[in-house]
Amino acid sequence: MEVHQLTQGFSSGDATSNMALRLQAVLGELGHASRIFSEPAHIGPRERERCLDAREHAGCSGPGNALIYHYGGASGLSDYFASVPDRKVLFFHNVTPPEYFRALFPATAARLEQARQDLRRLSACTDLCCGVSGFNLETLSGLPFRRTMLFPGWPDRALLDRPPSRAVLRQYAGNYTNILFVGRVAPNKKIEDLIATFACLKAGARGVNLRLIVAGTYVGLELYHAWLLALCRRMRLRDVIFTGHVSQEELNAFYRLAHAFLCASAHEGFCIPLLEATHFGVPVFAYDIPGVRETLGGSGVLFRERDFKRAAETVRLVLLNSALRDTIVAGQRERLKVFDETQLKGRTLEMLAKLEGDSGGGT
Amino acid sequence: MTTPFAEIGADAADKEQLMRDVDRNVRANETAGAYDDAALHEADKMQIRALPDDAEALSRVIAHLRESAAIDIGDFPIVNTGGPFGRLEVLVKRTIWKLMRFYTYRMFTQQREFNMQVVAVLEALWRREKSRGRNPERQNGDGRRAADGAT
Numbered sequence: 001m002e003v004h005q006l007t008q009g010f011s012s013g014d015a016t017s018n019m020a021l022r023l024q025a026v027l028g029e030l031g032h033a034s035r036i037f038s039e040p041a042h043i044g045p046r047e048r049e050r051c052l053d054a055r056e057h058a059g060c061s062g063p064g065n066a067l068i069y070h071y072g073g074a075s076g077l078s079d080y081f082a083s084v085p086d087r088k089v090l091f092f093h094n095v096t097p098p099e100y101f102r103a104l105f106p107a108t109a110a111r112l113e114q115a116r117q118d119l120r121r122l123s124a125c126t127d128l129c130c131g132v133s134g135f136n137l138e139t140l141s142g143l144p145f146r147r148t149m150l151f152p153g154w155p156d157r158a159l160l161d162r163p164p165s166r167a168v169l170r171q172y173a174g175n176y177t178n179i180l181f182v183g184r185v186a187p188n189k190k191i192e193d194l195i196a197t198f199a200c201l202k203a204g205a206r207g208v209n210l211r212l213i214v215a216g217t218y219v220g221l222e223l224y225h226a227w228l229l230a231l232c233r234r235m236r237l238r239d240v241i242f243t244g245h246v247s248q249e250e251l252n253a254f255y256r257l258a259h260a261f262l263c264a265s266a267h268e269g270f271c272i273p274l275l276e277a278t279h280f281g282v283p284v285f286a287y288d289i290p291g292v293r294e295t296l297g298g299s300g301v302l303f304r305e306r307d308f309k310r311a312a313e314t315v316r317l318v319l320l321n322s323a324l325r326d327t328i329v330a331g332q333r334e335r336l337k338v339f340d341e342t343q344l345k346g347r348t349l350e351m352l353a354k355l356e357g358d359s360g361g362g363t
Numbered sequence: 364m365t366t367p368f369a370e371i372g373a374d375a376a377d378k379e380q381l382m383r384d385v386d387r388n389v390r391a392n393e394t395a396g397a398y399d400d401a402a403l404h405e406a407d408k409m410q411i412r413a414l415p416d417d418a419e420a421l422s423r424v425i426a427h428l429r430e431s432a433a434i435d436i437g438d439f440p441i442v443n444t445g446g447p448f449g450r451l452e453v454l455v456k457r458t459i460w461k462l463m464r465f466y467t468y469r470m471f472t473q474q475r476e477f478n479m480q481v482v483a484v485l486e487a488l489w490r491r492e493k494s495r496g497r498n499p500e501r502q503n504g505d506g507r508r509a510a511d512g513a514t
Binding site (some may be wrong): 047053055099100102103104105106163174175187192193196199200203204206223224226227229230231234235236237283288296298300301303304305307308309310311313314316317318326328330331332335353 | 366367368369370371372373374381384385386388389392397398399402403405406409410411414415416417419420421425426427428429430431433446482487508
């Protein structure tokens with residue numbers, strides 16, 4: 001059985017694209033040919049060899065094959081996915097609630113609302129739905145998916161082990177304590193809360209050079225970026241750096257430079273950067289939301305309330321106490337062991353077994 | 364027993380003591396006036412979900428542009444990045460920066476003028492849209508939504 005994949009976009013560093021590539025590798029090891037297809041307009045210019053035009057999928061489509069659709073929002077690809085005769089897997093990466101986008105990006109909010117209807121339609125024709133977290137699957141409750149299974153995201157250790165960018169290490173060297181956040185600069189990430197927490201941290205840690213690094217793209221979200229710059233200006237914060245899109249090597253350098261990873265997101269399906277930070281031995285601090293709680297699985301430090309002052313002081317005291325810091329990181333490393341390569345292969349086999357079981361039942 | 368503010372994933376840690384220290388330090392900082400409450404109030408005001416619509420957001424972003432259009436040419440700290448030649452590097456960079464000032468000054472001045480003009484045009488456009496009782500961002504959104512619905 002060939003198991004091909006359909007993504008809504010494909011670019012270097014994108015979490016969904018990385019997931020598709022890793023699945024492709026595992027499927028290949030298991031003897032299943034797997035190619036990745038996407039809308040041509042959303043394939044990164046350097047990725048044309050790794051990702052094909054979605055229209056080419058028709059040539060390898062058939063009832064004996066399977067198609068995995070990586071879903072993150074309403075897209076023209078949904079119609080195509082619904083129409084193919086292949087066995088269908090919907091890989092649900094989460095859809096952000098539209099209310100986070102309504103004020104600044106009403107058109108995006110409308111598309112997110114449309115995604116809910118899109119999912120209802122797709123649920124009727126999908127053989128299996130994989131959710132990257134239990135929380136993700138819960139958000140789908142009420143939709144008539146025939147079968148669902150948990151298939152968490154995995155940090156790609158091969159990418160994280162690439163040498164860090166020397167230019168970034170050099171640029172940000174110096175006597176600074178770096179607080180890092182990695183993710184798209186999007187309203188659901190609540191960067192404004194991150195900035196407020198950082199301001200409290202600065203206030204409580206006089207005499208320490210502190211820097212907040214927000215590593216992630218803001219393409220298409222420039223208004224929110226401008227909004228955050230305005231906030232920094234009004235709060236008279238100079239040491240907040242928005243890096244924009246970073247390469248894997250640059251990202252690895254930022255993880256190396258980080259003393260703490262701070263996440264203020266209000267909505268996450270699953271949060272791979274928390275696991276990536278763990279890979280680099282960085283203690284993780286985050287405000288408590290279901291997707292983050294599930295990713296951390298009891299490790300790291302979770303703040304139950306959005307109390308910036310207490311959150312900041314907790315970060316400061318943990319960073320000052322190296323024994324406590326090391327114990328927290330050790331707990332995170334234990335958690336990271338859950339997400340190893342054998343588990344990924346196991347989940348892929350489980351997914352294939354469910355699909356093949358389906359076809360057996362149908363004949 | 365009250366639920367602690369933070370859940371700490373470390374078995375050996377004295378979590379209760381840590382939380383007590385956190386509360387004590389926060390109170391001490393508050394008493395000492397360490398926190399910039401006015402700035403934190405700004406953060407509260409800029410909670411996006413509390414905004415009625417994108418018109419309010421755009422107004423505030425344009426106001427910010429006005430504040431930041433006059434770029435600060437002294438806004439680039441030259442820091443010691445360590446290493447055996449760190450201090451020398453800082454000295455050399457500062458000297459180069461000073462020597463180049465006659466050249467960069469002109470570029471920065473032009474950039475500043477251009478920024479101010481752009482902001483002035485944006486403000487004028489925004490005032491005109493508001494006086495017409497329309498919101499350009501909302502219109503774009505509705506246009507796209509209509510296009511999505513047509514496909």
